Amino acid sequence: MSTLKAGQATVQSLRDHGVDTIFGIISSHTMEIFDALYDYRDTIRFISSRHEHAAAMMADSYARVTGKPGVCLTSTGPGAANSMGGMGEAYFASSPILNITSTAEEPLYERGLGTIHETKDQLSMFHSVTQSSCHISQPGEVPVRIQEAFQKFQTRRPQPIAIEIPVDIQGQAAEMELPTISRAVPPGADPDLVNQATSLLLAGKRVGVFAGTGVHRSGATGELTRLVETLGLPVFTTPNGKGSVAEDNPLCLGMYGGEYHFPPGELPDPRPGFMNSLDTLLVVGTSLSHFRAKSQGLEQPPHLIHLDIDPESLDRWYDTSVALVGDAATVLAQLNTAIGGRTAQLESGFAGEVRQARENIAAYKRTTMPNETKVMEAIRQVAARDAIFVGDVAVCVHRGSNYCLESYGQRTYMTPAWGGLGFALPAAAGAKAGLPDQQVICLTGDGGFQFNIQELGTCVEYRLNPVVIVFNDNAWGLLRYFQKTRNSGRCIASDLRGPNFAKLAESYGANGTQVSSLADLVAALKSALQSDTLTVIDVQTPDGFAAFI
CATH class of the missing domain: 3.40.50.1220 (TPP-binding domain)
Structure with missing residues (x-):
């Protein structure tokens, strides 16, 4: 038996289950957990994202490439709510992520008394994007609930799990026995x-x-x-x-x-x-x-x-x-x-x-998507065989990499399963955190890139160096394509005005370059793959991805 605060039990239990990386944002409601994390800073790397939506996506992609559960730390109310998009993506992608969050003090929990960040039925919010979610009422429950989560990841469809720990419970101490860690046997068929x-x-x-x-x-x-x-x-x-x-x-x-x-x-x-x-x-x-x-x-x-x-x-x-x-x-x-x-x-x-x-099938792709095929083949030839490709909701993925870019290995290609924008950059960061020695190439459009563009700062701070290729047509390109082909060219709300992505990357301390031809893209990609700093390649496609060559 050990006497531990709930915050200490949280971090020690995670470490006992092999967790070496956690994504999230510190909060006044999770100070006890972060104080406990301080004692494990040599064995658990904390990566502070700029938004909880991105933190959940980083944990998701970390899980996808490593085969281990991803972990994110969020906080009561707005912080937990901000993670919902990433949790939903992981739910529909069957990705095992554990979201440990906080809630109001136990005496005030769900009483509607106006405590800070108070949320009406936070667990029900999580129910829609998790296989299970639970509330901790006593410090001794923490190691048991965390062990249950990891067992579920190993024996069920691997979908997210949320555990909420009230801010006051995190600092309360109790005698507890940490469960013996044993790996569950994956189930076979009859x-x-x-x-x-x-x-x-x-x-x-x-x-x-x-x-x-x-x-x-x-x-x-x-x-x-x-x-x-x-x-x-x-x-x-x-x-x-x-x-x-x-x-x-x-x-x-x-x-x-x-x-x-x-x-x-x-x-x-x-x-x-x-x-x-x-x-x-x-x-x-x-x-x-x-x-x-x-x-x-x-x-x-x-x-x-x-x-x-x-x-x-x-x-x-x-x-x-x-x-x-x-x-x-x-x-x-x-x-x-x-x-x-x-x-x-x-x-x-x-x-x-x-x-x-x-x-x-190869001839069909070359006939119906000739330029797209050439672009993806050129990217594939430059990248290592075990390179990890991360796609967004973008024309370059739906009309490009899904069809025309070959994947050769286990866990080396991922796109949004739920179909939400903004996945690629944080997912590329999470993949690089999980497998730092493998090339990670992010394929996105200018719209999706701007959903989580702030995570350039996270990548630079933690020396995560994926290559980010932004196919930039100054539009919601997929939707503008639909308007042109289905709505007789009646385009509305599909144009975008963005910054100079190369200069923005440089302002974060990353590398940035702008190209307008396939030859220049190939040269920029070769250089970027040799860099130890994230590189943004802003690919100008004013006439759309299909016309780029």
């Missing part, structure tokens, strides 16, 4: 269902895989690659599933479907036709949502094997033949063991069709 799925995979004549976010959250790329190479199965991915199998693997057919009716053009998209020709589809780590599947023309497969850690993700739009509920890496390992190196009974000529489909 062995009988694994055998059923194996039989379908081996018996199918036209079998394929659709891989999503869950592959990366589970660290399952190795097991998935082993399975598809053993059986010779083609793989499509969602945007955040990119890299589940390296995109230069002959079996990888890239991202399935379009976004916001991209790409344009009169040519038929070869992907839906090929996907819908399959008689057996193994879906791994994606819920087959309306946006990613149903609206993209995915039809009901004759045999659907759906693997997901969350049973609520199954049987929404499509009927499942075999439901494999469990951790992706664990269940794929079960399947690989059950397959035992056996050969799939694919129809004659199917392997040739896969090769042809890959060629057709």
Whole structure:
């Protein structure tokens, strides 16, 4: 037994669970936690963001690239509310972040007496963007609740958890026993269902895989690659599933479907036709949502094997033949063991069709998005193979990197799952904090960049050096494109006036440069990747991203 203040128990429990980085902003309501953090400053790095929205996104991206839960510290009322956008993104991206926040003193909690930062039912606010949230009433609850959070991250769909600790409870001491730390075993699937799925995979004549976010959250790329190479199965991915199998693997057919009716053009998209020709589809780590599947023309497969850690993700739009509920890496390992190196009974000529489909998809992208393809290929050639790419809600992502930029490894590509602007810069900072020795390249537009532009200061202060490429068309480019193509050119509220981003970066102590051609962009990117300071590359695209070359 130890006598600890709740603030001390918070920090010690986090450290016991392997936390080495925390994002957030100090507050008068969290002084006890920060005082405890002072004693751990050699083992826990605190990164002070300029806004709680960004802090939550940094914790999110840290979790996505490291495979460990991200942690952010916010404060009562406005601070907690400011984090909601980042929490919502993490919720819909299945990203494990722990938001530890404060609330009014316990005797004043939820009494409506007008205490500072008083919030009406703060926990209910968090309920909409967390898998669970709780209130601490006694100091001894802290280590128990933190341990419960980390166990949930390991055994459930990894979504955010919020813990609120009243400002007075943080400073109260009590005798408490810190729980023994043990890593929970990720759940596997029912062995009988694994055998059923194996039989379908081996018996199918036209079998394929659709891989999503869950592959990366589970660290399952190795097991998935082993399975598809053993059986010779083609793989499509969602945007955040990119890299589940390296995109230069002959079996990888890239991202399935379009976004916001991209790409344009009169040519038929070869992907839906090929996907819908399959008689057996193994879906791994994606819920087959309306946006990613149903609206993209995915039809009901004759045999659907759906693997997901969350049973609520199954049987929404499509009927499942075999439901494999469990951790992706664990269940794929079960399947690989059950397959035992056996050969799939694919129809004659199917392997040739896969090769042809890959060629057709590449040709389709080059025809419908010629400049976008050239830009993304040029960026890809300069970057390291294990470079991490972070995208925003921007034309350069929805009509660029999602389609045309290859991802080769586990946890090396991320975009907003919830579709909110402002993700890319703080996410790039969080990724660099988690994996400082890997290149991190941020792809954003001028609109999204300005949502969290203040985090340039965070990056400079903490020596986080992603490369930020801003494709700058002085517009909400995606929306202006819609107005031109859908609303007969009736453009309103889609123009933007921004600062000189290169000079703004320099004012923060970062590097800044402005370019107007692909050749200049490539040269600037090469230089930026050698710098130990963040670099903003302001790419002038006055005629839009599609016209840039």
